[in-house]
Amino acid sequence: AQTVTQSQPEMSVQEAETVTLSCTYDTSESDYYLFWYKQPPSRQMILVIRQEAYKQQNATENRFSVNFQKAAKSFSLKISDSQLGDAAMYFCAYRTYGQNFVFGPGTRLSVLP
Amino acid sequence: DGGITQSPKYLFRKEGQNVTLSCEQNLNHDAMYWYRQDPGQGLRLIYYSQIVNDFQKGDIAEGYSVSREKKESFPLTVTSAQKNPTAFYLCASSTNGANEQYFGPGTRLTVT
Numbered sequence: 027a028q029t030v031t032q033s034q035p036e037m038s039v040q041e042a043e044t045v046t047l048s049c050t051y052d053t054s055e056s057d058y059y060l061f062w063y064k065q066p067p068s069r070q071m072i073l074v075i076r077q078e079a080y081k082q083q084n085a086t087e088n089r090f091s092v093n094f095q096k097a098a099k100s101f102s103l104k105i106s107d108s109q110l111g112d113a114a115m116y117f118c119a120y121r122t123y124g125q126n127f128v129f130g131p132g133t134r135l136s137v138l139p
Numbered sequence: 140d141g142g143i144t145q146s147p148k149y150l151f152r153k154e155g156q157n158v159t160l161s162c163e164q165n166l167n168h169d170a171m172y173w174y175r176q177d178p179g180q181g182l183r184l185i186y187y188s189q190i191v192n193d194f195q196k197g198d199i200a201e202g203y204s205v206s207r208e209k210k211e212s213f214p215l216t217v218t219s220a221q222k223n224p225t226a227f228y229l230c231a232s233s234t235n236g237a238n239e240q241y242f243g244p245g246t247r248l249t250v251t
Binding site: 059061063068069070071072073076117119123124126127129130131132134 | 172176179180181182184187197227229231235236238239240241242244245
């Protein structure tokens with residue numbers, strides 16, 4: 027069965043600095059999708075970024091980028107120029123065709139002014 | 140506006156009562172999901188449906204029931220058999236490919 031691991035329960039970053047959140051996953055599939063979701067205090071789940079496994083190029087969305095290492099089954103999220111509004115729980119998720127989503131346990135990110 | 144709505148935002152019930160949480164989507168998605176989230180925890184899958192009139196148990200289905208009579212709607216009933224029903228409940232939908240899930244705003248259920 028697929029699993030997603032986030033080894034950092036909590037992280038903190040100074041405002042305007044850069045932080046990297048880790049995610050590893052286990053799968054025997056070759057074609058799949060990976061996602062990072064953000065859950066702020068409102069508890070609304072918001073998609074931050076997605077990565078298709080067949081694409082070698084790392085996805086970017088403004089200040090958010092990923093480092094996707096397929097062979098290592100690693101999918102880390104880098105947040106540049108951190109802002110107070112980035113404070114949230116961040117969940118890494120995996121999905122392959124015909125299967126349900128598998129979510130990691132989450133990393134709580136604090137942004138210090 | 141396309142999206143997923145869940146109502147109500149907060150729900151209070153007495154122990155022993157069944158309660159139904161609403162989830163509606165106008166994204167034309169085939170698949171819909173219910174998750175439970177406890178404080179400081181991740182998401183656990185309760186039930187999912189990939190097509191109208193069909194649904195499957197997730198990891199923690201005991202004490203819950205669902206129906207999928209319409210594509211747009213996937214209500215969740217928390218029955219009196221659920222031992223610890225107080226939690227935050229999230230509904231989501233997606234296409235049946237490998238695309239992302241879209242989430243509703245959630246319902247906070249408190250049972251006393």
